[in-house]
Amino acid sequence: MPDPSLIPSLDLQLTWRGTFGRVRVFHDRVTAETSYERPGRTEVPMASVRGWRIEPCDFDAVCVEFVTDDDTFRVLLDTTDERVADHALRRVLGPPLTD
Known part of the structure; x- marks a missing residue:
């Protein structure tokens, strides 16, 4: 059986x-990885992320924002994935940042 720590x-x-x-x-x-608002x-x-949140980006995408002291990394996801992403991220990272 594969090591469960290696399988998302x-x-x-x-x-x-x-x-x-x-x-x-x-x-x-x-x-996470992203090319949104990045050159590549x-x-x-x-390890530097101090919080996260999910925000609308457009009518057909949401942004998972990972916030560090120096930057915010936005990862685009389909709007249909918002609820499952929110649930999974809360389980591992804790509650999202408040505005």
């Missing part, structure tokens, strides 16, 4: 208007 419990991806977003949720951690695909430095 949730793997969401979106290619949207020329940008790429991916959030992978494991039982003990989250990984960038891994979100999860």
Whole structure:
């Protein structure tokens, strides 16, 4: 049987208007990468993330925002993935940031 720490419990991806977003949720951690508002695909430095939230980006996409002291990394996801992403991120990272 494969090591469960190597298999994500949730793997969401979106290619949207020329940008790429991916959030992978494991039982003990989250990984993410994005090209939205970036010159190329960038891994979100999860060790530096101090909070997260989900915000609308457009009528057909939401942004998962990972906030560090120096930057905000926005990962685009399909609007239909918002609820499952919110639930999974709360389980691993705790409650989202408030405005």
